[in-house]
Amino acid sequence: MQTPWTDQKIQERMRLKVGLAEMLKGGVIMDVTNAEQAKIAEEAGAVAVMALERIPADIRRDGGIARMSQPAMIKQIQDTVSIPVMAKCRIGHFAEAQILEALGVDFIDESEVLTPADEKNHVDKWAFKVPFVCGCRDLGEALRRIGEGAAMIRTKGEAGSGNIVEAVRHMRQVQEGIRRLTVLREDELMHEAKELGAPYHIVLQVAKTGKLPVPNFAAGGVATPADASLMMQLGAETVFVGSGIFKSKDPKPRAEAIVQAVTFYQDPAKLLEISMHLGEPMSGLDIATMPEDQKMAGRGW
Amino acid sequence: MTEQPVGILALQGDFALHAAALDRQGVAYLYVRRPEELTACRGLVIPGGESTTMTRLMDIVGLRQPILDFAAAGKPILGTCAGLIMLAARVDEDERRHGVKPLGLLDVLVRRNGYGRQVDSFVDEVVVAGRADPVPGVFIRAPRILEVGAGVEVVATWRGETVGVRSGKVTGLAFHPEAGEGESWLS
Numbered sequence: 001m002q003t004p005w006t007d008q009k010i011q012e013r014m015r016l017k018v019g020l021a022e023m024l025k026g027g028v029i030m031d032v033t034n035a036e037q038a039k040i041a042e043e044a045g046a047v048a049v050m051a052l053e054r055i056p057a058d059i060r061r062d063g064g065i066a067r068m069s070q071p072a073m074i075k076q077i078q079d080t081v082s083i084p085v086m087a088k089c090r091i092g093h094f095a096e097a098q099i100l101e102a103l104g105v106d107f108i109d110e111s112e113v114l115t116p117a118d119e120k121n122h123v124d125k126w127a128f129k130v131p132f133v134c135g136c137r138d139l140g141e142a143l144r145r146i147g148e149g150a151a152m153i154r155t156k157g158e159a160g161s162g163n164i165v166e167a168v169r170h171m172r173q174v175q176e177g178i179r180r181l182t183v184l185r186e187d188e189l190m191h192e193a194k195e196l197g198a199p200y201h202i203v204l205q206v207a208k209t210g211k212l213p214v215p216n217f218a219a220g221g222v223a224t225p226a227d228a229s230l231m232m233q234l235g236a237e238t239v240f241v242g243s244g245i246f247k248s249k250d251p252k253p254r255a256e257a258i259v260q261a262v263t264f265y266q267d268p269a270k271l272l273e274i275s276m277h278l279g280e281p282m283s284g285l286d287i288a289t290m291p292e293d294q295k296m297a298g299r300g301w
Numbered sequence: 302m303t304e305q306p307v308g309i310l311a312l313q314g315d316f317a318l319h320a321a322a323l324d325r326q327g328v329a330y331l332y333v334r335r336p337e338e339l340t341a342c343r344g345l346v347i348p349g350g351e352s353t354t355m356t357r358l359m360d361i362v363g364l365r366q367p368i369l370d371f372a373a374a375g376k377p378i379l380g381t382c383a384g385l386i387m388l389a390a391r392v393d394e395d396e397r398r399h400g401v402k403p404l405g406l407l408d409v410l411v412r413r414n415g416y417g418r419q420v421d422s423f424v425d426e427v428v429v430a431g432r433a434d435p436v437p438g439v440f441i442r443a444p445r446i447l448e449v450g451a452g453v454e455v456v457a458t459w460r461g462e463t464v465g466v467r468s469g470k471v472t473g474l475a476f477h478p479e480a481g482e483g484e485s486w487l488s
Contacts, residue, residue, distance in 0.1 A: 016422045019441045019477065022315040023349050023382070045358060047313060047351040082394075082413055083351055084442065106419035106442070129420050263312050263334065263358055 004126040004149060005201065017131030017151035020084065020106065021215040024048055024152075024238050028228070028259050029217075031055045031242040034073070035080040041245070044255035048084040048107070050240070051077040056113050056160025057243035057282065060294065066114040068096040071103050078104070086133070091300045092118025094127075101130045107152070108132050112299035113159045113242075122300065125149030135219065137170045137297060139177025143198035143206070144301075146214055153212060155236075156297040157220015160243045162284030164221040164230065166297055171218060171234045181207040220297070223248070223281045225261030225274055232265035247282035254278055306331040308342030312358040314350020314383060318479040336367040344377040347384030349441070349477055352401050352413065355383055365404065372406050377470040385473035386411055386444050393447060406471045408450025415445020415475075427464060427476060430456045438464065438476035446475060 004010050027047030032038040038049050053069040054062065068089050078085045084106035089096035091110055096117075100108050110123050112135050122145065125132040131151035136142040142153045155174070157167030177196070181203060184192055193203040205213055218236035222228055223244035231239055239262055241255075248254045257274045264270040292298070307323060309316045311332035323330045323346075333339050345368065347355075359365050372378055380388040390405045393412040401413070416423070419442055427438035438459060446463045449455065457465025457474060464475040 012424055015424065015439065016419075016441060019439055020419055020422065022318055023351070023441060025315060025317065025350075026311070026313040027351065027354055042353060043357075045354045047354050083353055084419065101420065104418045104420055131419065259354065260358070260361065 010126055013129060014149070014151065018214050020131055021133075021152040024084070024217075025215060026262060027238050028255075028262055029086065029238065029240045030245055030255060031240075032077065032246070035076050037246055037251075038077045038081045038085075040252055041255060042081045042083050044252060045259035046083060046255065047238070048086055049077065049081060050086045050088065050109065050242070051105075052088055052113075055243045055246060056296070057162070057247050058160075059113060060160045060296075066090075068093070068100065068114070071099065074100075074103060074105065088114055089123070090114040091116040092121050092123060094123045097123050097128060097130075097132075101128055105130060110134050110150075112156055112296045116299050122148050125151075133217070135297075135300065136174065138173040138196075139181075139206075140196035140198045141301065142174055142177075142212060142216075143196060143202045146202055146212065147199040150214065152215050152217060154217040154219040154240060155231075156300075157218070157222075158285075158287050158290075159220045159296050160285075161221050161287060161290075162223045162244060162247070162282045163287050164223070164227045165287055167218055167220045167222065167231060168234065170220075170297075171231060171236060174212075174216065175235050178206055178210060178212070182210045221284075222258070223284065225257045225271055225278075228258050228261040229265040229271055232262060238262070244282055248280065250279040254281070304329070305341060305343040308333040308339055308345040310345065310347045310355070310359075310364075310384075312350075312362070312364075313354045314348040315477070315479065316346075316348045316350075318477075319346050319348050319381075322479045333364070334362065336363055339364065339367050339371060342371075342376075344379070345371060347378065347380040347387055348479070349382035349384065352383040352386040352403075352444075356387060356401050356403070359387075360402075368404060369406070372404075372471055375470060378406065378472070380407075380471075380473045381477050381479065382441065382443055382475065385446075385475055386413060388471060388473045389444075390450070391448075407466055407468050407473050408453050409446050409466055409473070410448035411444045411446055411475075413444050414442050415447070416440055416443050418442065425459060428458045429465070430454075436478070438478075440464075440476050443475045 086107040126149035133152040134145035135156035155170035218231035219240035426435035
């Protein structure tokens with residue numbers, strides 16, 4: 001019997017999925033809620049846009065059930081920009097994912113920002129032609145999603161909070177987990193796989209290469225050029241910015257500044273220059289005082 | 302070690318894949334993000350990525366004229382995918398309106414995402430001039446070469462369609478050799 005790892009056709013398809021993630025490296029992916037914002041994002045140098053009806057800060061404010069966006073609204077954004085268009089489906093909601101694939105979105109984010117549709121199972125991402133990105137809080141979660149066929153991993157962070165602390169925690173957890181695998185003896189890796197709750201063969205691969213088999217991006221709480229630089233220096237390869245741009249006082253210059261911050265993340269003089277005269281960032285939320293039931297990062301496992 | 306490195310434009314995109322490909326061949330490389338870094342290089346690779354993002358950043362950091370001067374000095378340049386779009390003379394924007402202002406170093410007309418969206422991306426054999434065996438070509442939201450000017454040489458084809466061109470020492474490929482095998486394209 002063929003498994004996703006031995007099926008040549010699925011693996012070739014995976015190469016194209018990861019290939020697109022590779023092309024997005026060193027860039028900024030911006031949340032947009034309409035064609036006008038999408039245009040601003042593209043002109044500011046975004047490598048892709050995430051089309052959604054409400055940005056996480058508003059989902060947080062409004063409450064209720066957050067679902068996949070209206071296809072007509074996503075279509076409008078696809079017709080407006082030439083860069084890749086991503087869209088979110090609920091965790092485990094493979095029917096929403098099938099609709100997004102039929103719509104021809106370039107990437108699907110199986111996202112904890114929306115209300116989960118399944119408390120146990122995530123989408124079987126091998127079954128799709130369109131690539132998926134999934135959030136994680138630590139290495140075990142990252143490797144489970146890769147085991148399901150995710151072509152890109154991102155930190156969950158705490159979406160819509162304007163607070164980088166959770167994204168930092170998640171990125172450090174993933175990196176620490178990877179470093180740990182590289183120093184364990186080979187006969188210790190099965191136990192480590194059990195502890196991580198991760199597929200053994202991917203644990204072996206990461207132990208050998210010292211990196212995830214798919215690109216690793218940052219998301220959740222990025223609001224300033226400095227936040228973007230911080231995540232890149234911690235090992236992110238690209239940065240998602242959700243509420244941070246269109247919830248700030250002056251979105252366009254902020255979008256442009258964060259794009260440059262990702263290119264020059266290792267250059268403090270340049271970061272200083274682009275951080276000047278940016279106006280007010282979005283106001284933030286303190287995670288430590290946030291009630292547990294309002295945290296999005298705990299959704300999914 | 303007096304030989305100059307090959308530059309890789311590292312504003313955005315899969316520049317790390319190009320670095321790995323050059324590494325495998327034992328070729329020294331340098332990431333280029335500023336004009337002074339380009340001066341130190343004997344050749345330049347413009348990687349895949351988003352051409353809107355890369356052209357924008359190229360203009361912000363002031364690399365457009367230095368790259369044009371680099372080409373005028375007869376130094377080799379290779380562009381893959383988005384890199385091809387940046388080297389092209391003309392970009393057919395289709396019904397989409399966001400303008401990419403290319404470098405105009407290759408007399409070709411290209412259409413961005415000319416093979417469709419991500420679900421239409423594919424891997425297939427590419428026939429390369431001067432090579433007996435076809436090579437795997439990875440086409441990811443690839444640009445399509447619609448017209449080739451006089452004096453531009455076709456160096457790669459897919460199902461008879463032009464997917465690689467060269468003019469003097471400037472080469473542009475619609476696909477990604479870095480995602481398949483290495484790159485001897487610069488030489």
